[in-house]
Amino acid sequence: MTTVFIHGFGLLGSSLARVLRQGDEPVTIIGSDQDRAQIEYAKQHQLVDHISAGLERAPEADVIILATPVDQIKQTLRALAKLPLQPGVIVTDVGSTKQSVVKASQALAATPAVFVGGHPMAGSHKTGARAGRADLFENAFYFQTPQSSAERAAAQQLQHLLAGTKAKFVQITPERHDRLVGQVSHLPHVLAAGLVNKSKQALQSDSLGLRVAAGGFKSMTRIAAANPTMWQSILLNNGPVVSEQVSAYIETLQRVQTAIDQQDGPALWEYFQRAQQSREQLEQQDDNQGAGFYDLFLDIPDQPGTIARVTTLLAQTHLNLVNLRILEVREDVNGILQLTFSTAADAQRAEATLAPDYHIVRRD
Structure with missing residues (x-):
């Protein structure tokens, strides 16, 4: 049985714990967080098997996941280097910056640990263990920054362990x-x-x-x-x-400001036209080239049960929604329900399913 030590039970740490709990392989999870309320919540909701006040139980782990702010991740890496870690233990993180973290991981060079920098491109404005979700990482890019053959092998093991995230793992340099x-x-x-x-x-x-x-x-x-x-x-x-x-963005704003001051209509039109084209390309990329998210907009009546009926129709067609959002106003498109799919084919099937009953809104 794999023992996983998760340090930091905020949004990402608790979400990874939920993923591991739902996995096919049995996993023992040891949780640690400086905020006692977060780790107590995790224990009460069976997200962890054991609680560690600090890092004292990290030496029991086969995998250590650091899910705290970046500055704390760097401090924790230096602290782990002083502990009797398991031979071959894999240490990874979920920090949003990688160069400084990878540099700090050099403290583990004299230990039996293998470090693999990680960063799932997923999140929410909500925080804490209560905000965690097992589906938080679904269809999101999950960056890994292995530097050596041993780290690349460890990265593959992490991908297997975290397969339940349904994330898109991508290996990349820290820079x-x-x-x-x-x-x-x-x-x-x-x-x-x-x-x-x-x-x-x-x-x-x-x-x-x-x-x-x-x-x-x-x-x-x-x-x-x-x-x-x-x-x-x-x-x-x-x-x-x-x-x-x-600095580059400030220069862009200054050019726009100059165009406004000079009443330069062609320059302003080009500015917005280039942005429009670039934004549309984001939705036209195939899965191997980009994020691969495709939106469908429905103009639906404000009636009880409408959204439930839409999702039921999609479920009956075995279509998986990446996201569903109710638009607060109709200023950009004339619709209030935005459905997001991971492939163009799914979006097209959804349109065919819903078009007989709902008005599909076009943005062009």
Whole structure:
């Protein structure tokens, strides 16, 4: 039986514990978290078999998963290096930056441990063990950063252990990871937080204020509700990359500002046209080239049981939804129910299933 030590029972740690609990192979889970309430919740809901006050039970583990903020992951790696770890124990993490973590893992070089950097591209603005879900990682990219043949072999073992996540495992260098994730995750979080803060400041004297914020604003800024401690740690550890990307974004905004000031209609049209094309390409990529998420929009009546009927029809056709979202307003598309599928074929089958009863909204 594999013994897994999970250090950090927030959203990601508790979600991984749920995945392991539902797996085909029996697993013993030892949980640790500096917040006693989180680990007690995990114990009460049978997410762990044993509780460790700190790292004292880490030497019992075959696999150690570090699921805390990046700064704490680095500290924990140095602390693990001083413990009598099991021969061949695999140590991995779920941190959003990889170069600084991989560098810190060098502390394990003199131990029998094998370190594999990891980062599942999944999350939520909700935090804590209660927010964990076994399906959190489904269809998400799960980056791994093995550097040697031993680490690549360990990465394969982790993929087998975590197969229940139904994630898309991708092996990548730490440098490439930080650049890519900086652009598509870290920078957007900075921008979302800035937009919320600036909008609140600009509208604080208006009685309507942010109450009139429509769906576009709320969709764009949803991630601003994320854990500030986690994001402080991420930006401090991927600082040079994100700083460079912020500078490039400032230059883009300055060009837009110049076009507005000069009433340069063609430049503004090109700016939005390029963005439109790029955004549409995100939905047209096949599964081997990109995220492979395909949206279907339904204009449905506001009646009890409508959403249940839609999901029942999809289930009867054996279609698996990646996500379902009720749009708060109809400003971008004339529909309120957004259905997301992992393949274009599933989206097309869903459209054929639902079209006889519901209006499929086109965005072109």
